[in-house]
Amino acid sequence: MPHHLCKKLTQFTALSESDRRAIEDSISSVTSFRAGEDISPEGGRPTHVRMMLSGWARRYKTLSTGHQHTMAFLIPGDLCDVHITLLDVMDHSIGALSTCRVGNIHRDALARLIYQDGPLGRALSWATLVDEAILREWLVNLGGRQSANRLSHLLCEMYLRAKAVGLVTDASFYFPLTQGEVGEALGISGVHANRTIQDLRARGWISFSSDTVTIHEFQALAKFADFDPGYLHQRGTREAGEPLHIVSSGGSVGTMA
Amino acid sequence: MPHHLCKKLTQFTALSESDRRAIEDSISSVTSFRAGEDISPEGGRPTHVRMMLSGWARRYKTLSTGHQHTMAFLIPGDLCDVHITLLDVMDHSIGALSTCRVGNIHRDALARLIYQDGPLGRALSWATLVDEAILREWLVNLGGRQSANRLSHLLCEMYLRAKAVGLVTDASFYFPLTQGEVGEALGISGVHANRTIQDLRARGWISFSSDTVTIHEFQALAKFADFDPGYLHQRGTREAGEPLHIVSSGGSVGTMA
DNA sequence: CGCAAGATTGAAGTACGTCAATTCCAGTGG
DNA sequence: CCACTGGAATTGACGTACTTCAATCTTGCG
Numbered sequence: 001m002p003h004h005l006c007k008k009l010t011q012f013t014a015l016s017e018s019d020r021r022a023i024e025d026s027i028s029s030v031t032s033f034r035a036g037e038d039i040s041p042e043g044g045r046p047t048h049v050r051m052m053l054s055g056w057a058r059r060y061k062t063l064s065t066g067h068q069h070t071m072a073f074l075i076p077g078d079l080c081d082v083h084i085t086l087l088d089v090m091d092h093s094i095g096a097l098s099t100c101r102v103g104n105i106h107r108d109a110l111a112r113l114i115y116q117d118g119p120l121g122r123a124l125s126w127a128t129l130v131d132e133a134i135l136r137e138w139l140v141n142l143g144g145r146q147s148a149n150r151l152s153h154l155l156c157e158m159y160l161r162a163k164a165v166g167l168v169t170d171a172s173f174y175f176p177l178t179q180g181e182v183g184e185a186l187g188i189s190g191v192h193a194n195r196t197i198q199d200l201r202a203r204g205w206i207s208f209s210s211d212t213v214t215i216h217e218f219q220a221l222a223k224f225a226d227f228d229p230g231y232l233h234q235r236g237t238r239e240a241g242e243p244l245h246i247v248s249s250g251g252s253v254g255t256m257a
Numbered sequence: 258m259p260h261h262l263c264k265k266l267t268q269f270t271a272l273s274e275s276d277r278r279a280i281e282d283s284i285s286s287v288t289s290f291r292a293g294e295d296i297s298p299e300g301g302r303p304t305h306v307r308m309m310l311s312g313w314a315r316r317y318k319t320l321s322t323g324h325q326h327t328m329a330f331l332i333p334g335d336l337c338d339v340h341i342t343l344l345d346v347m348d349h350s351i352g353a354l355s356t357c358r359v360g361n362i363h364r365d366a367l368a369r370l371i372y373q374d375g376p377l378g379r380a381l382s383w384a385t386l387v388d389e390a391i392l393r394e395w396l397v398n399l400g401g402r403q404s405a406n407r408l409s410h411l412l413c414e415m416y417l418r419a420k421a422v423g424l425v426t427d428a429s430f431y432f433p434l435t436q437g438e439v440g441e442a443l444g445i446s447g448v449h450a451n452r453t454i455q456d457l458r459a460r461g462w463i464s465f466s467s468d469t470v471t472i473h474e475f476q477a478l479a480k481f482a483d484f485d486p487g488y489l490h491q492r493g494t495r496e497a498g499e500p501l502h503i504v505s506s507g508g509s510v511g512t513m514a
Numbered sequence: 515c516g517c518a519a520g521a522t523t524g525a526a527g528t529a530c531g532t533c534a535a536t537t538c539c540a541g542t543g544g
Numbered sequence: 545c546c547a548c549t550g551g552a553a554t555t556g557a558c559g560t561a562c563t564t565c566a567a568t569c570t571t572g573c574g
Contacts, residue, residue, distance in 0.1 A: 061397045064483045069401045071393050083386045086379060091390055091488045115372060122343060129340045133348055135392050136328050140318045142399045143444030144326045146529070178552065187400030189531055194554060210540095226321045231348045403561070435520065446563055451522060467572090521570065528563070538553065544546090 004077030004165040005051060009123040011164060011235045019120040026113060027051065027103035033096040035176070040081055040094040048104040050080035055100020056176050060184070061092045070185040072135065073097075073158065077165040082128050085111045098176035098211070126233070133231045142187050145226070147196045150186050152225035155206060159215050160229055175213040261334030261422040262308060266380040268421060268492045276377040283370060284308065284360035290353040292433070297338055297351040305361040307337035312357020313433050317441070318349045327442040329392065330354075330415065334422040339385050342368045355433035355468070383490070390488045399444050402483070404453045407443050409482035412463060416472050417486055432470040 006020055030053065033039055039057055040046050052074050059072040059080075071092065074080060080094050085107045114124040134157070141153045162173040177185075183193035200206050205217040205224075215221065263277055287310065290296055296314055297303050309331050316329040316337075328349065331337060337351050342364045371381040391414070398410045419430040434442075440450035457463050462474040462481075472478065 059393075061393070063397070063401050065401075067401050069397045071396050083389065086383050087386050087390070087490055089487070089490075091490070092393060115374065117372065126343050129344050132340065132389050132392065133344070135389065135396065136316075136318070136349060139328050139392065139396050139399065140320070140326045142396065144320050144322075144324050179554095180552080188529095190552090191532080191554085192530055195530095198554085230346070233344055233346075233348070436522095437520080445561095447520090448522085448564080449562060452562095455522085515574105517572105517574090519571090519573105521568100523568075524566090526564090529561090531560075532558085534556090536553100536555075539551090540549100541551105542547105542549080544548095 004053075004075075004167075005079070005127075007165050008077040009120075009127060012123045012126040012233075013119045015119060015123065019123075022113060022120060026105045026109045028106055028109070029104045030101055031104060032099070032101050033057075035096055035098050037096050038093055039096055039100075039102060040090055042090050042093040044090045045088055046081055046084055046090065046107075048106055049082055049084065049110045050094070050102040051105060052076050052078045052080070053101040053103050056097040056174070057100055057102075058095055058097050058181070058185070059092055060095060068184055069187065070181070071138065072131070073185065075158075075162060075165065076167065078131075079110075079124075079127065082110065082114070082131075085114070097181060098174075130233050133233060137231045147186060147188050147192060148199050149225050150188075151182070151193075151196050151200060152205075152221045153227050154182075154185065155200075155213065155215065156218065156222050156225055156227040156229075157232070159218065160232055160234065164232075164234055170214075171216065171218070172212050172214040174211055175208070176211045261310075261332075261424075262336070262384075264422050265334040266377075266384060269380045269383045269490075270376045272376060272380065276380075279370060279377060283362045283366045285363055285366070286361045287358055288361060289356070289358050290314075292353055292355050294353050295350055296353055296357075296359060297347055299347050299350040301347045302345055303338055303341055303347065303364075305363055306339055306341065306367045307351070307359040308362060309333050309335045309337070310358040310360050313354040313431070314357055314359075315352055315354050315438070315442070316349055317352060325441055326444065327438070328395065329388070330442070332415075332419060332422065333424065335388075336367075336381075336384065339367070339371070339388075342371070354438060355431075387490050390490060394488045404443060404445050404449060405456050406482050407445075408439070408450075408453050408457060409462075409478045410484050411439075411442065412457075412470065412472065413475065413479050413482055413484040413486075414489070416475065417489055417491065421489075421491055427471075428473065428475070429469050429471040431468055432465070433468045 005023060006015060009015055028048070039050060042061065054076055057074040057080070058070045059074065060068050060070045062068045074094070080102070081090065084090065114121055137157070141150050145153065158175070159168065159173065162168050167173050179193045179197060180190035182197070183190045186193065188196065203220070205215070205221050207214050207216065221227070262280060263272060266272055285305070296307060299318065311333055314331040314337070315327045316331065317325050317327045319325045331351070337359070338347065341347065371378055394414070398407050402410065415432070416425065416430065419425050424430050436450045436454060437447035439454070440447045443450065445453065460477070462472070462478050464471050464473065478484070
């Protein structure tokens, strides 16, 4: 069932049927979590790497003040604890933001896949490096922009990432976060997250309904956020001037099929 | 000459003489840069990975507003562009903060070292994962603490990292940054960086003289910063309750040999 | 000695935090 | 069908950490 991971990896390279099966076969079991539960706690020594099958999760740390800071959002197709193939101890936690199902892959099994010489190994390494690039971009986003631009940037990223695994329909995608959780990712308080969301909503660029965001004006959002999709290293977003998502001519990318 | 890298890797695993020679032999040339010069520009497609031999550098991005944000400091023993073994295009820049010498390693040569099955390959992968852990910690630092605590955290980290490669003498180490550059890493203005530094100086925890910092009270600094060295995954800082650097009893760690 | 870059200081503005009250809304039980 | 409930969203008022601008002072260095 790991459609999403395969779809994601396809951005980097073509996968053979046996590669797909190798991923499939590496999943030894599937576990479900409810919103708020820890999938993998800080200080733990997990023997298995998790693959997100459905739902959203977050990578976070808790400070001694009690504040929690989210470092990454994990959506279907993302791998959780890849580094524990070498690093033994979790230096942060993984928590479920919604009901979610995760596939468990033994660390040795993943190590065999990722360190093998071939398309699959390189594709998995690529995915890990992209995760790191995303982390760098979050750091810059946090350090260099103010809240409204920051939120715009986050939404642009999640939109493209969701799209890459086929989870965007009519410019809308599942977005199960409370405003407080948005704040924990942007480094702002829940109250200010609310005001920031209202700002973007008043501009007509986005709207929410229950657990779903809709991006009405991707262009405007991207420009406002100074969003350059290059860091996602998606096929077509960076190579030799073929701007797939950011186009200077008119037309809302958000409404593309 | 890559003493520093070898010393760093030794934290993770013992290296054989042939491993050391393999690293040594992989360096095809050495280049020097002056402060302010770009070692590797954003958008570039470098064929070589750089290894810091001497001096300090930074990993940074430039926003459209002109603001630059530093995502990492690179000191002797650090590798610069490891991800370009797979990611082709640099999505950020590497810039020299002081005069520095870097060794050039062809991306294919590094790939052979890092993807090989054995202690050296695992040690290099470990170093890459630690860099990522540092990045996560910076994100949390930026998002969750205010400037004085943030600066304290940064100084604690750089102190331990410098120490790990043998660059700390009597609680002092080379620190060639201007206050403006400190600000670019902490996400604050140069003016505020100045006031923040004065704060820590007034508390008697640190002092500067020309290009050198001295950490007078590592303990106090670490406590103030809520600094937990676990993320550095250094030998002895995390495993089975043997707190090497953070001890609850008295005595300045900063003055240890 | 003199210059330029960086460090320092002051004053005034702004983005965001905190606290606390109110409203909204989905789910639950009667 | 409705009243009840708890969590989340929203709003207002006020405090504060930081920014910006601009002046002055230090320091390294040719």
